[in-house]
Amino acid sequence: MSKTASYQASPWPIERTEPEAVGLCSKRLARMGDVTRRYVEEGRAAGIVMDALHSGEAGAGLLKAKLLSVCAIFSALIKLGGSHAILERIRVGKWDLGLLAIPEYLDGWLYRLTTPRIAGTDLRQLTIRLDTDVVMFAAGGLMGIRTGVSLLVGAVLNYAVLAPWMIARGDIAGKLSPEGMQYGFRAITVWSLWGGVAMMTTASLFAFFARPRIILDAFRGFTAQGRARLAADPLRDIELPLKVFVLGIPVVGTLVVLQAHWFFGVSWWLGALAIPLVFAFTLIAVNSTALTAITPSGAVGKLTQLTFGVLDPGNIKTNLMTAGITGEVALNASNLLMDIKPGYMLGAKPRQQALGHVLGVCAGALVAVPVFYLAFLHAGPQAMFERHPMPSASVWKAVAELLTQGLSNLPVSARWAALYGALLGVVLEAARLVTRGRFWLSGVGLGLATVIPFNTCFAMFLGSFLFWLAGRALKRPDSVAHRLWVQNQEPICGGVIAGGALMGIALILVENFLLAPGP
Numbered sequence: 277m278s279k280t281a282s283y284q285a286s287p288w289p290i291e292r293t294e295p296e297a298v299g300l301c302s303k304r305l306a307r308m309g310d311v312t313r314r315y316v317e318e319g320r321a322a323g324i325v326m327d328a329l330h331s332g333e334a335g336a337g338l339l340k341a342k343l344l345s346v347c348a349i350f351s352a353l354i355k356l357g358g359s360h361a362i363l364e365r366i367r368v369g370k371w372d373l374g375l376l377a378i379p380e381y382l383d384g385w386l387y388r389l390t391t392p393r394i395a396g397t398d399l400r401q402l403t404i405r406l407d408t409d410v411v412m413f414a415a416g417g418l419m420g421i422r423t424g425v426s427l428l429v430g431a432v433l434n435y436a437v438l439a440p441w442m443i444a445r446g447d448i449a450g451k452l453s454p455e456g457m458q459y460g461f462r463a464i465t466v467w468s469l470w471g472g473v474a475m476m477t478t479a480s481l482f483a484f485f486a487r488p489r490i491i492l493d494a495f496r497g498f499t500a501q502g503r504a505r506l507a508a509d510p511l512r513d514i515e516l517p518l519k520v521f522v523l524g525i526p527v528v529g530t531l532v533v534l535q536a537h538w539f540f541g542v543s544w545w546l547g548a549l550a551i552p553l554v555f556a557f558t559l560i561a562v563n564s565t566a567l568t569a570i571t572p573s574g575a576v577g578k579l580t581q582l583t584f585g586v587l588d589p590g591n592i593k594t595n596l597m598t599a600g601i602t603g604e605v606a607l608n609a610s611n612l613l614m615d616i617k618p619g620y621m622l623g624a625k626p627r628q629q630a631l632g633h634v635l636g637v638c639a640g641a642l643v644a645v646p647v648f649y650l651a652f653l654h655a656g657p658q659a660m661f662e663r664h665p666m667p668s669a670s671v672w673k674a675v676a677e678l679l680t681q682g683l684s685n686l687p688v689s690a691r692w693a694a695l696y697g698a699l700l701g702v703v704l705e706a707a708r709l710v711t712r713g714r715f716w717l718s719g720v721g722l723g724l725a726t727v728i729p730f731n732t733c734f735a736m737f738l739g740s741f742l743f744w745l746a747g748r749a750l751k752r753p754d755s756v757a758h759r760l761w762v763q764n765q766e767p768i769c770g771g772v773i774a775g776g777a778l779m780g781i782a783l784i785l786v787e788n789f790l791l792a793p794g795p
Contacts, residue, residue: 340767343760347414347771352779354378354410361787381731382406395440401450401459402435403729411780412732414772416739417765424740426721431733434472434726438693439464447687461729470582470686471693472726473560478701479719480559486709516627525551532601540597546588550598553580554605561606562613563720608633651789697723739769 356362357378364374383405386392392399399405416424442448443459448467450459533547557580580599588594612633619629701719708715725733746761753763761768 339759340764343764343767344771344774347768348775348778351410351414351772351775354408355776355779355783358408359783359787362783378408380407382408394436395444397440397443397459402439402464403461403731404435405731407731407735409732409735409776411773411776412735413739414769414776416736416741417743417769418773419736419740421740421744422716423718423721424737424744425716426718427725427728427733428737429717430472430722430725431728431730431737433722434468435464435730438471439468442467442687442689445689447689465727467687467690468693468726470690471697472723473697474694475697475701475704475719475723475726476560476564477556478698479705479723480563480701481556482702482705483563483709484559486705516630520630536597536601540593542594542597543588546584546594546598547601549587550580550584550601553583553598554602557602558606558609560720561610564724565610565613608637743769 357376358380360374360377363377366373383400387400394402394404439448439459443450448459448463450457450463452458529548529551533542533544533551536542536547536550537544580602581595584591584595584598612630615629615633616626619626701723704715704717704719704722708718743761743765746757746765750758750762752758
């Protein structure tokens with residue numbers, strides 16, 4: 277059996293570290309069920325590619341390396357080709373290359389003929405468009421068809437049904453401009469995130485508590501019998517000991533509460549309440565990351581803002597800082613999850629990876645804080661926001677201002693959407709549990725679609741659908757097409773994501789700091 281096949285059959289092939297642990301891992305995974313398999317599948321592509329490049333057969337590894345490189349270069353060129361700011365500065369004779377720039381959206385020709393609408397709202401303002409983001413296309417290829425379908429269903433329901441309806445009712449507020457009333461993703465998501473986040477919350481919590489054996493196993497080390505079993509556990513030197521959490525969470529949590537109080541004036545009891553909320557919201561984040569490789573840290577933060585908008589109305593500092601605590605913890609837990617999987621596959625120990633993350637947090641803080649100050653805050657906060665709008669921060673600010681004025685300012689329809697979303701999340705996750713994962717729709721996937729633009733959801737669905745179609749149509753293992761599009765799906769998607777992401781970072785730096793006009 278090939279290494280790739282063994283990875284797919286046994287998500288934790290750690291035979292290089294402890295040969296006897298393979299059977300135990302399989303038994304644990306069987307008890308954990310579909311929800312945990314989603315977690316361990318995250319990062320599988322990275323593990324397979326790295327293993328093939330370094331320890332696989334020479335021919336197969338070389339092919340993967342070539343595909344990875346070619347796709348990365350292709351994706352980077354597509355990203356560069358969409359930068360009007362850079363291409364307009366490159367001239368060939370009397371002409372600049374801005375005319376050859378790749379459009380962000382592929383439906384521009386349609387609007388020269390007509391303006392399609394739903395309930396009177398322009399499709400462009402509903403984000404119902406086809407874009408050229410190949411990175412999201414490749415991300416869809418990695419996530420699989422089931423998650424892609426969940427995203428598409430959620431996006432259609434949110435942007436093609438609920439959003440036009442709420443705009444017509446006046447529950448989604450737009451901004452008046454010379455071209456008329458403007459809505460767009462930011463205006464829609466301020467309303468839609470309540471139903472979506474409620475759905476993700478109940479689905480994640482139901483999936484976790486529906487399997488109490490997992491919870492009980494986590495605390496087996498506190499009994500005499502459990503300690504005896506733990507002493508004979510071949511994973512005892514591989515996994516992170518439970519005492520790290522038992523001792524670490526109170527200590528680190530206390531430090532966080534103290535800092536929130538000293539620096540931002542957050543009440544002691546409100547800061548302490550944010551710590552247990554981290555558990556629930558981290559479940560939401562890791563579920564989403566495992567399914568789609570997207571962590572909805574912003575959406576999780578909004579749920580915290582809603583909670584503390586009720587507990588401490590009128591206090592914007594408390595609203596934002598508690599949301600920052602839960603959002604950042606959930607984000608970092610999801611990032612660690614992405615690394616744990618390929619680490620297991622390649623023989624690394626989770627405790628070593630966790631230690632590496634702690635060192636990275638310290639090093640990152642020492643570097644990121646002064647760099648952020650020099651890049652953004654050196655001219656003062658007001659100048660920073662004038663030069664760099666930071667739309668995500670603006671949404672957090674708008675939600676904080678809305679909730680600190682009282683929940684009465686939240687539209688009644690948004691409250692009903694939260695109730696129905698919470699119920700739907702339970703129903704969908706229960707259906708997946710009863711059918712043992714055969715039910716396609718996911719509450720986390722549907723809910724996530726409410727905080728991602730329609731064009732992004734559609735691109736991810738399209739990627740998942742085309743690679744699923746390739747797997748169905750190209751069934752001959754000895755054919756060239758099967759080798760490229762089925763056996764090497766991960767290197768292709770990984771290369772596209774890596775190339776586009778790296779070029780995207782470079783373009784942001786060049787356009788905002790080298791090409792931007794001076795103060």
